[in-house]
Amino acid sequence: MTSPDLTTRRSMQFWFDFGSTYSYLSMMRIEALAQQRDVAIEWRPFLLGAIFRSFGWDNSPFVLQKEKGAYVWRDMARQCGKYGLPWTQPSEFPRRALLPLRVALVGAQQHWSGAFCKRMMQINFVDDRHIDDPDVVARALSELDLPAEAIVAAALSEQNKRDMRAQTDEAVRRGIFGAPTFFVGEEMFWGNDRLEDAISLAAR
């Protein structure tokens, strides 16, 4: 969705983590919705776990608060049904996603960003497999006809690691407290339930 005319087109930021359940819903929906409204997506992978740690939490609130956690699995199944998306409750939650997120950062300005990100989400929330695994990531890139080795090397470069930390610091600075989060200018929208509202504002 990123394109040379990004600066002149209306755009929105999509902040996500591959471990985040509700980010899965938005990831699978955002490209079609944004395209319909001619809105460009700025892909913003970040480390949600670092945000939680900044609040003094050592895990996802869906794990720390068991009542909400139990609800989330039921809600996710229903939401996927509503959107026509496949769904498998992951046997491990939240899944680590550091390498895939670093790759997504490398790809954020590239044509393959959406396809790669959707594939990572599907591996986690449909195939129920680990995603923080060099083989899994490389295979996904190869299946997209991309130079997997070079991209993984770029993802693991010191510069990209610093960029990933800087991106997460920016999330903290902007007041992000969960994922997915959308920004249209300074206007923040939290949660898949606000995706349509965010796109509508961006398209105005």
Added chain:
Amino acid sequence: MTSPDLTTRRSMQFWFDFGSTYSYLSMMRIEALAQQRDVAIEWRPFLLGAIFRSFGWDNSPFVLQKEKGAYVWRDMARQCGKYGLPWTQPSEFPRRALLPLRVALVGAQQHWSGAFCKRMMQINFVDDRHIDDPDVVARALSELDLPAEAIVAAALSEQNKRDMRAQTDEAVRRGIFGAPTFFVGEEMFWGNDRLEDAISLAAR
């Protein structure tokens, strides 16, 4: 919305607290939506603060987690704009609502339940005034041509106080962790964003 044929009509439970921001949105919307789908509403006032205390929290998560709290005020203003509802950010949050909730429990099976509950919400979130006040509650009842003194006396009876505690215990037992919450049979829906889904399930 409650009526003699409640047991045969499709119905849903609406669990709310007058101090809850997102319960305000649902309170102002639920009657019209339920009527369109011929769904009866079971009014379920409960003490959200007691639920939070059962999690070890001494206040609303919107107060305890300042990033989320800051977002909620912006989101509420936008949501009210979307639904065409008036909105004033309350100068005190969360407002105590024990007496109004006890009155709502007395009225749960009565024709005036929705009108009274909406009025309490408007006083909190539009007029920005205290609601846990006998004069405010009595005036609201009188304006609905109801016997205010008798209803407040019933609300303050030992039986009704016990019933209020029992209702909140039931909320805990059912896994409720926030408000508004809707139940259609055993199916739980959390948040104003799920109101339409809950009504659709009830209407099926």
